[in-house]
Amino acid sequence: MAMSVLGIGSGIDLNEVLNQLEAVEKTRLTPITTQQKAVNAKISGFGKLKSALTSFNSATQKLQKKALFQSRTATNNDNYFSVKVNSKAALGNYAVTVDQLASSHSVATTAINDKTSALGNSSQSRTITIxxxxxxxxxxxxxxxxTSLExxxxxxxxxxxxxEDGTxxxxxxxxxxxxxxxxxxxxxxxxxxxxxxxxITSISSDDEQLNRVIGFDxxxxxxxxxxxxxxxxxxKFSFNGIAITSASNTVKDVISGVDITLKATTPTSQNLAITADNDKAEQAxxxxxEAFNQLQSTIATLTQFTAKETNSDELNNSNGPLIGDATLRNIDQSIRSIFAKGQAGEFTVLAQIGINMDNNGTLTINENELKKALSENSDAVAMLFTGxxxxxxxxxxxxxxxxxxxxSEGMIDSVTNGLNSTLKSLDKRYEQVNSSIEQTIERYRVQFTKLDVLINSLDSMSNYLTTQFDMMANLKK
Known part of the structure; x- marks a missing residue:
């Protein structure tokens, strides 16, 4: 009969022995879990790298637009007219005189003492034509x-x-x-x-009674x-001495890139100054x-190296998951190589507009040099970025x-897909090894149970024989 608790029959703590054996067997899982942790950390690391690259790319895309470097601002007396300008507007000072504002035509009936009383005849219907x-x-x-006013x-x-087409x-x-x-x-x-x-040239109705109220010619x-x-x-207004007539008070493209909305007639000629607006380009x-430096910060974190102890080859737990990774290194070097490469144009490298790379690999800006480059030659700055x-x-x-x-099918996703495949293989390997351990422990448990029963039987037999020998010895006395 099997023992319900190991060791009861033998007096030996077989459960403790079994636990120790199980602990030893489970060490077979440690290399697998270590690899799983490392692969998961790499997948997470590439996710952070992709996010930083995406942010950097969004900031870079703004610099692809030449119009950014051709922003214009208008200065004028807003009491008389407002101005909208775009990158097509020519820089300069312009004289604007507003002689007359456009207005809508309005006509009115004479005063009537009841807005709800009928004004037409008794016909079932009538038509008003405007x-x-x-x-x-x-x-x-x-x-x-x-037929009431209302x-x-x-x-x-x-x-x-x-x-005409019926619509x-x-x-x-x-x-x-x-x-x-x-x-x-x-x-x-x-x-x-x-x-x-x-x-409005005319208002009439086929209802003569109503026509006497709303008729107009x-x-x-x-x-x-x-x-x-x-x-x-x-x-009616003049722009730099040229007389202009418009049905609307909002006039688009008075000159290329300049829209004017007239507000009031001017007592004298008013100045409109169109100047370059470099603030948007500078901010971009x-x-x-900043986005590039944030990318570099992310890369530094992902490749961080700290020895576990001084002069030790073992890695510290805080080390980056992509330390020594060839893909990350290739990405970083590819971007830096573009900065080092000379571009065609008056400004060929970033240093010429006040942007330099320091010893830590991050970019720094000399704001005075950048402002000077934008104010004196924004077209050359645009050429540097937009080519x-x-x-x-x-x-x-x-x-x-x-x-x-x-x-979606780029380098990072390709590497991540490979890591996910490796992770699936490790998960499968973990299940196989864990199943093998469970089978081994169960075999030990069966063997220990048999051993417990055997020792218990031998102890019982020993006690029986001892008793018999004692009885025989007593009979001889």
Whole structure:
């Protein structure tokens, strides 16, 4: 019969012996777990490296755009006009005079004491037609109970213009009710857009009763039911002495890259200064240098080496997971080689614009030199980074190189995939060895159980024989 607890039969602590044997067997797993830990650390390390490279690449991509180095800023009297400029704007000082602002055409009915009372005849329907100088025509159909000022305004605002192809678009008119006095209301119809071509030329209805309220003819204003409250007019201004007329107060590309929005007429000519804005380029370069230095910091952490003890060859636990890794070393050297390579143009290397590499491998900026290079020759700085706009230039070369490292099928993913395959093999090996250990311990347990039973049987037999011998000796006395 097997013993339920090892050692009871024999008096020997077989459980302790078995535990010691199991501990010895499990040392077979240590090399595997050590390798698993190292591989996992490498996978994590390459993830951190890819993240740092991605950030560096994002900062570099900003420097690929030539427009960054051609930023412009406009200085003007914002009381009279505002200006938007882009990189196409020519540097210089310009004189602007605003003579007239563009305005929308508005006409109004005479005052009526009830905005909800019917103004038309008893017909089931009628049509209001509004025509403009540009040939636009808006037709608004009104029902029997839709001839009040309020109903007419709502109908005009909700009306659509039908195009020649049958499609529709929103009305070009806006209607509103103005309370002009105690129990006095006026319907005001206004063109949504400014300019003489947007002027309302006529308003009419086939409802003669209603026509006597809303009828309008620009050519016969004195005899029209509605009167003008604001004339349609184009904007008129001069730019460097050249007279310009515009239907809108916002004029795009007055000169290439310059949009002006007129606000008020000017008493005298106003100055518009367009100057280079190097702040954006300077900031982008600083962010790029910072991103590169952060990449170097990440690389330094991943390749950190500290001996366990002085003059010891053993590694400290704080050492980087990618220490001595050829892939990381290749990535770092590839990027640095682009910096060392001379580019075509007036500025061929970073040092010429105040960016140098120190003994630690990080970039430093001499801000005065960088500002000087940007202010005196921003085109040459742009050339240094953008080259031909495709393949040459520091920024283009770095982006192309780094993309090869971080793309979905790039160098880092290729290495990581290999490490994941190694990890799967180690996991499988761990399971095999662990299963073998369990089988070995179970075999020991069976053997120890048999040994316990055998020793217990021998002890019982020994006790029996001793008793028999004692009895025989007593009988002879």
């Amino acid at each position: 025509e403009q100088a540009n040939g636009e025509k808006l037709e608004v159909v009104l029902g029997e109970n839709e 109903a007419i305004a709502n109908a005009i605002n909700n009306a659509n213009i039908t195009n 529709t678009r929103a009305s070009t008119m806006n209607a509103s009710i103005v309370r002009s006095g105690t129990n006095e209301y006026q319907l005001v119809i206004t063109s949504k857009e400014t300019g003489e071509q947007q002027a 620009k050519n016969q204003i004195d005899s029209s039911a509605m009167s003008e409250v604001c004339q349609a007019q184009d904007a 370069i600083k962010e790029w240098v 031909d706009g495709e393949k040459t230039g520091i920024a283009n070369e770095v982006v192309a190189k780094v993309n090869g490292f971080i793309d």
